[in-house]
Amino acid sequence: xxxxxxxxxxxxxxxxxxxxxxxxxxxxxxxxxxxxxxxxxxxxxxxxxxxxxxxxxxxxxxxxxxxxxxxxxxxxxxxxxxxxxxxxxxxxxxxxxxxxxxxxxxxxxxxxxxxxxxxxxxxxxxxxxxxxxxxxxxxxxxxxxxxxxxxxxxxxxxxxxxxxxxxxxxxxxxxxxxxxxxxxxxxxxxxxxxxxxxxxxxxxxxxxxxxxxxxxxxxxxxxxxxxxxxxxxxxxxxxxxxxxxxxxxxxxxxxxxxxxxxxxxxxxxxxxxxxxxxxxxxxxxxxxxxxxxxxxxxxxxxxxxxxxxxxxxxxxxxxxxxxxxxxxxxxxxxxxxxxxxxxxxxxxxxxxxxxxxxxxxxxxxxxxxxxxxxxxxxxxxxxxxxxxxxxxxxxxxxxxxxxxxxxxxxxxxxxxxxxxxxxxxxxxxxxxxxxxxxxxxxxxxxxxxxxxxxxxxxxxxxxxxxxxxx
Amino acid sequence: xxxxxxxxxxxxxxxxxxxxxxxxxxxxxxxxxxxxxxxxxxxxxxxxxxxxxxxxxxxxxxxxxxxxxxxxxxxxxxxxxxxxxxxxxxxxxxxxxxxxxxxxxxxxxxxxxxxxxxxxxxxxxxxxxxxxxxxxxxxxxxxxxxxxxxxxxxxxxxxxxxxxxxxxxxxxxxxxxxxxxxxxxxxxxxxxxxxxxxxxxxxxxxxxxxxxxxxxxxxxxxxxxxxxxxxxxxxxxxxxxxxxxxxxxxxxxxxxxxxxxxxxxxxxxxxxxxxxxxxxxxxxxxxxxxxxxxxxxxxxxxxxxxxxxxxxxxxxxxxxxxxxxxxxxxxxxxxxxxxxxxxxxxxxxxxxxxxxxxxxxxxxxxxxxxxxxxxxxxxxxxxxxxxxxxxxxxxxxxxxxxxxxxxxxxxxxxxxxxxxxxxxxxxxxxxxxxxxxxxxxxxxxxxxxxxxxxxxxxxxxxxxxxxxxx
Numbered sequence: 001x002x003x004x005x006x007x008x009x010x011x012x013x014x015x016x017x018x019x020x021x022x023x024x025x026x027x028x029x030x031x032x033x034x035x036x037x038x039x040x041x042x043x044x045x046x047x048x049x050x051x052x053x054x055x056x057x058x059x060x061x062x063x064x065x066x067x068x069x070x071x072x073x074x075x076x077x078x079x080x081x082x083x084x085x086x087x088x089x090x091x092x093x094x095x096x097x098x099x100x101x102x103x104x105x106x107x108x109x110x111x112x113x114x115x116x117x118x119x120x121x122x123x124x125x126x127x128x129x130x131x132x133x134x135x136x137x138x139x140x141x142x143x144x145x146x147x148x149x150x151x152x153x154x155x156x157x158x159x160x161x162x163x164x165x166x167x168x169x170x171x172x173x174x175x176x177x178x179x180x181x182x183x184x185x186x187x188x189x190x191x192x193x194x195x196x197x198x199x200x201x202x203x204x205x206x207x208x209x210x211x212x213x214x215x216x217x218x219x220x221x222x223x224x225x226x227x228x229x230x231x232x233x234x235x236x237x238x239x240x241x242x243x244x245x246x247x248x249x250x251x252x253x254x255x256x257x258x259x260x261x262x263x264x265x266x267x268x269x270x271x272x273x274x275x276x277x278x279x280x281x282x283x284x285x286x287x288x289x290x291x292x293x294x295x296x297x298x299x300x301x302x303x304x305x306x307x308x309x310x311x312x313x314x315x316x317x318x319x320x321x322x323x324x325x326x327x328x329x330x331x332x333x334x335x336x337x338x339x340x341x342x343x344x345x346x347x348x349x350x351x352x353x354x355x356x357x358x359x360x361x362x363x364x365x366x367x368x369x370x371x372x373x374x375x376x377x378x379x380x381x382x383x384x385x386x387x388x389x390x391x392x393x394x395x396x397x398x399x400x401x402x403x404x405x406x407x408x409x410x411x412x413x414x415x416x417x418x419x420x421x422x423x424x425x426x427x428x429x430x431x432x433x434x435x436x437x438x439x440x441x442x443x444x445x446x447x448x449x450x451x452x453x454x455x456x457x458x459x460x461x462x463x464x465x466x467x468x469x470x
Numbered sequence: 471x472x473x474x475x476x477x478x479x480x481x482x483x484x485x486x487x488x489x490x491x492x493x494x495x496x497x498x499x500x501x502x503x504x505x506x507x508x509x510x511x512x513x514x515x516x517x518x519x520x521x522x523x524x525x526x527x528x529x530x531x532x533x534x535x536x537x538x539x540x541x542x543x544x545x546x547x548x549x550x551x552x553x554x555x556x557x558x559x560x561x562x563x564x565x566x567x568x569x570x571x572x573x574x575x576x577x578x579x580x581x582x583x584x585x586x587x588x589x590x591x592x593x594x595x596x597x598x599x600x601x602x603x604x605x606x607x608x609x610x611x612x613x614x615x616x617x618x619x620x621x622x623x624x625x626x627x628x629x630x631x632x633x634x635x636x637x638x639x640x641x642x643x644x645x646x647x648x649x650x651x652x653x654x655x656x657x658x659x660x661x662x663x664x665x666x667x668x669x670x671x672x673x674x675x676x677x678x679x680x681x682x683x684x685x686x687x688x689x690x691x692x693x694x695x696x697x698x699x700x701x702x703x704x705x706x707x708x709x710x711x712x713x714x715x716x717x718x719x720x721x722x723x724x725x726x727x728x729x730x731x732x733x734x735x736x737x738x739x740x741x742x743x744x745x746x747x748x749x750x751x752x753x754x755x756x757x758x759x760x761x762x763x764x765x766x767x768x769x770x771x772x773x774x775x776x777x778x779x780x781x782x783x784x785x786x787x788x789x790x791x792x793x794x795x796x797x798x799x800x801x802x803x804x805x806x807x808x809x810x811x812x813x814x815x816x817x818x819x820x821x822x823x824x825x826x827x828x829x830x831x832x833x834x835x836x837x838x839x840x841x842x843x844x845x846x847x848x849x850x851x852x853x854x855x856x857x858x859x860x861x862x863x864x865x866x867x868x869x870x871x872x873x874x875x876x877x878x879x880x881x882x883x884x885x886x887x888x889x890x891x892x893x894x895x896x897x898x899x900x901x902x903x904x905x906x907x908x909x910x911x912x913x914x915x916x917x918x919x920x921x922x923x924x925x926x927x928x929x930x931x932x933x934x935x936x937x938x939x940x
Contacts, residue, residue, distance in 0.1 A: 113822070133721055168668070184909070185912065190853050190887070191852035191854070192854050193892060195907050196912070196934055197672060197675070205668050248582060251692030253691070290760075350663060383660050418658075423662055442669070446667045446669070452922050
């Protein structure tokens with residue numbers, strides 16, 4: 001995994017070989033094409049040397065075999081909506097875009113199983129299965145753009161993970177081209193299966209460093225009969241945080257408990273004019289699902305818990321449109337943050353749910369210490385808080401302060417029994433912080449697994465593990 | 471992983487070193503002690519050379535380090551209730567019994583998380599959490615005896631997997647002593663976490679071949695408010711199988727849909743006198759849970775589906791005692807089977823749920839072909855059928871016929887898109903059949919992972935992968 005072993009300029013002869021593999025119209029070395037593949041949703045990378053759009057697993061196998069022989073790096077990419085740099089080139093290399101793997105192969109209603117290609121857009125897949133009365137719960141905020149393959153690579157979560165778990169919990173099996181070019185099928189098509197090691201879940205969340213996913217078998221659920229969306233508004237942020245714990249303590253698992261702090265509320269409101277209470281210190285956006293008869297009862301119970309815990313108000317959305325507007329506001333936070341500054345340092349921590357009040361206090365302290373705008377929101381129901389420091393990175397002083405704040409929050413998170421990445425992966429952005437959470441034994445073992453799968457270090461180098469300079 | 475590299479007699483000096491590690495009262499080389507550790511619930515192994523009962527992870531690390539230096543094999547063991555030989559010695563070696571790791575360390579009601587040691591009995595853990603209004607769904611039939619560590623090693627399932635998934639779905643993190651003696655912590659204590667490769671799930675289902683689990687962090691759920699248990703009786707076995715598909719097609723996911731064929735029913739009845747209809751071709755034992763208000767509605771719906779699909783009768787248990795009696799009958803099948811013959815070949819296949827009628831027909835055909843008693847029952851709701859051939863293994867003709875029938879059923883299962891092991895693991899019993907389901911690439915990769923974790927092949931040799939004779 002020595003990043004320096006790669007030539008920074010792909011030989012013309014190598015590109016010709018790639019062209020022979022994928023076809024002339026499915027590859028490019030033109031700067032204007034390459035420019036599109038140097039970024040993800042949060043991290044700036046470098047220009048790749050070439051981009052290819054393979055159409056079959058065999059083409060991918062040939063590309064990877066060639067990469068091992070001619071020593072270029074290969075960077076797999078879905079829609080590039082990741083937040084930690086998992087899909088960006090670091091030192092040239094060839095970006096493999098999976099957009100042609102965009103077919104929903106089969107939705108098996110008898111068995112509640114779907115067979116899909118990795119380039120299928122998550123939101124489109126959700127729509128298609130919901131039209132058939134079925135349900136695919138994982139819902140990353142980027143669902144309208146991101147791909148299922150990318151979701152697997154990062155083990156994406158989203159608001160509904162509180163009740164339904166994350167991407168990992170819905171993958172029964174995968175077909176993968178390993179870094180060496182070998183093709184394997186891992187997992188099963190059935191609800192259970194324990195034949196040998198769990199390669200499926202080893203590949204999920206491996207951020208394209210072990211193999212390239214070419215086919216996915218997903219578990220589906222019946223679509224819940226009814227959904228209710230509600231908001232609880234709080235004058236004190238600590239009260240909101242404590243209410244999350246109280247809901248869980250009362251053994252209610254809503255399908256989402258989203259949290260927005262005052263800065264998030266103002267941001268979303270200025271963007272959307274949705275009528276959010278901009279003077280509130282926090283809002284919880286709660287959603288429950290189930291049978292019609294059951295959720296009315298749950299909503300009653302939630303109203304009592306929220307008001308008794310100190311909510312200033314509790315409102316249930318009257319219609320699907322009203323609920324959709326609330327979600328629009330929630331999803332507007334991330335893009336609207338740039339009103340606070342041209343740059344964003346976006347983190348994604350998780351703590352045990354009853355530690356959210358501690359995190360809220362810590363973030364307040366960091367806001368005071370740094371003098372920077374810090375916005376926090378996220379999936380409070382599972383303890384997953386997105387923490388955003390807004391700044392101008394050209395201001396080196398502010399950048400330094402922000403970096404110190406991030407490090408301090410990570411250390412605090414780990415002390416609380418939490419993790420430094422809930423659903424955004426490690427990529428390049430968090431690679432320097434791996435040792436805050438993992439010990440040397442764990443890191444060494446992971447590196448040895450990486451070397452076992454990818455002995456020449458050609459696949460997505462520099463991700464998860466920082467590139468070591470020799 | 472060459473089984474022949476191990477001395478069949480543990481040197482006295484090695485035993486003395488083991489004694490120094492675990493203490494005199496926690497180890498033995500006495501034949502009468504060793505005899506207890508040569509079996510699991512289904513497979514006869516050989517006598518180990520020694521048995522040790524370590525009390526700390528550091529003792530386990532020392533044992534494994536010693537094994538690597540002095541070349542003896544180490545066989546980890548919970549309660550030995552496995553069905554495929556995962557915990558039995560094959561060529562001597564030292565059995566490491568985890569019974570002293572029997573503490574429930576903490577049940578965190580605020581966060582719905584439990585911290586336990588691997589030697590805790592699953593059923594005891596379930597009782598303790600249920601008394602606190604919480605719920606640990608995985609429920610292998612051996613729950614009264616098996617350990618949570620063993621459940622992780624095999625990725626146990628059970629009836630409730632239909633709705634709630636298997637052991638894998640409830641493990642947030644583990645502490646493990648690797649085969650080399652290194653100690654690692656994998657996973658998290660939180661609901662989400664994606665820091666590096668998913669070592670937790672690589673270890674789950676690895677049948678004690680990669681490391682020895684010393685601590686477990688489990689996710690809990692709120693205990694469902696109410697449970698209803700019901701039976702549907704069928705005069706035609708195909709109708710019962712089709713009804714399972716119909717329930718799923720109607721998008722109802724009960725927490726269990728257990729299936730018993732006529733031979734199972736008669737067996738359980740002769741054992742228990744529970745009043746089961748011994749002339750029925752099949753019974754489905756269905757259980758639903760949720761809020762009180764919701765499940766009454768679901769039961770009504772299930773009654774309509776079952777009767778319209780052709781059930782001869784549909785009965786809801788009137789009381790908890792009545793429901794408990796039904797489960798007692800279901801759980802009696804496995805031990806009562808020996809009325810049909812002194813030996814049992816027990817298999818555990820899974821097919822897509824709508825293929826259960828095909829499996830039922832295939833089993834009928836095999837019954838005719840072999841002339842042997844074949845009993846099938848299991849977790850029809852997730853397509854998981856336990857298939858038992860009863861025979862006297864001393865009758866070589868019958869044994870041969872049974873082996874051919876098993877092989878034929880495995881091939882048929884894989885053709886249907888199924889798997890040859892749903893929840894029993896591979897152990898030694900299914901190791902010869904791995905290539906029926908996996909290709910050479912997958913098998914090679916798994917072996918390379920085994921070698922990475924256990925370069926000297928000291929940990930549970932001969933499991934999953936047959937011992938290669940050189």
